[in-house]
Amino acid sequence: MPMRLRAEKKMRKHLIEQLKARKVLGARIAQGKNQSVEELQHEKNLGPQVFLFKNMFSGQVLYSQVPAFHQDQIDQQFVRPNWENRKPSRRSDLWRIMCVASFKDYEHARAAFRGLVQLRQARDVVQQKEAKALRKKNDDGNTWYAGQYRPTYSQEAVADLAHVIEEFNLEGTKLLWENAWRRGEDKHWRLDLVEHDTLPPFNPRDQSILLDEVSKLAVEEFAKLRQAEAVEAQTGVTESA
């Protein structure tokens, strides 16, 4: 073994630490588990939205408040992995946008995100058996799958989204679906609260661009709404005066 000087060893250790620190674990904008309203609105300039990403490999769904995802979110939302529900990979080519939910305001968006995470917690941890009872099974009594793909996870995410919107009465919600067939039949949705639409067709290579555009549109729309409300309030004040 060649002799190494102490400084050399130190330098080596330092470099390894640097490399570890530099490792990118996802989009920096999505770092952190729960994003506050101020952070979203003022620091990151994002709209009141929740993004649902579907994993092409396993069918699992990742919720995000920003148009990107990070290892932190995967760690937060897949807390009890097992052979059927493995902790998904961070690979960005596997996560395809499934739905973009736009809400009336940031409170609603934050509530929906937290509600979705809570329901995921309920399905994976607290009410594991009940959740499993609702799934389609194969002949062996396991959750139905083809290869590693379990369609039930994305269907559960859609059910949870409908649940959250109805539970918290999130009116004025607009859902942009990647494919119209995913939202299922209309009987599952409170159509007085929700409006369905589809995302424009896009090349998966340019998914991040699409999401940025959608986010920008949401910010503009939110600003417009607030302005209209302010004008309304002002006219109301002058009339009463």
Next chain:
Amino acid sequence: MSLRVSMRAFSLSSRVCARSGSKFSFGDLSKVKLRAPIIPTHKNFDVSPDHPLWAFFPEGNNTETALRSGDELDMNSREWTFAELRRKSFEDLHKLWYLTLKERNILAREVRLAESLRYSRTQQHDALDEKLVTVQKRIKQVLLERQVAHERVQTFTQQQQQYLTEFEERYLNASEHEIVSFNEKLVRLQYAFFGIEPQLQDYDLEDINIKFVEGLSFVANLKVKRYLKQNPAQEQEFELPLNGVVEELPFLLRNVTEAIEEVKALRQSGESVKLDKIDVFPFLRSALSNAIEQEELDQ
């Protein structure tokens, strides 16, 4: 003591508040009633009734079953024979190829479906597919034969010249009732030997080459000679030889009498000039494109 108890009670109650007090929270997760997964449905969008994927089904969108049993297949059919295929034009063979291919795709899809259903009685499908494969092989063989024949003709320059001389002789000596069939033969000959298309609209103007010019010269001289042989009185008025492509082209586009008149008019007006070699192709291109346009206008 009492203070401590009340403080503990306060902190507990505040924690409970934080856990479930918010308007936007599920509270105790063990009491939430989970919903059944929402199954996607195709009812949310319309699908065109003539979707291209219906081409994979025997009756298109009227198909009743995804997998035909062996009895439903047409097992009495036979392959196209070489003799039948040799009589077909290229367009017909092209269509036939794709009809066969579509049929094979339908069969392949059914066999694949049967495989995934573990339904093993697909021998009849395979037998029919083999027949279709034979048809495809024969189509290829026939096309190959044509290609070989065409290429061999190109190399037979001496024989070609001999044949052309013989043909010229027979054409000039043909009687009045034979000349119709000879003219038809001439059309085929000029296509086979010189690549001159029978229909004006089929001309590829980029593809005019030296062969075309040779053919034009041959056809024009042939027609003139026959005309002058039929009408010896004209022989004094009309001088031979023809003066290059400018005078030869009318014989390809019009019938002989009109062409002769046109050439005479050209000679009188002094427009009949012998073109330089470099001007021949551009002249032919522009003249032919004008003729095609004129024909389209007339139609």
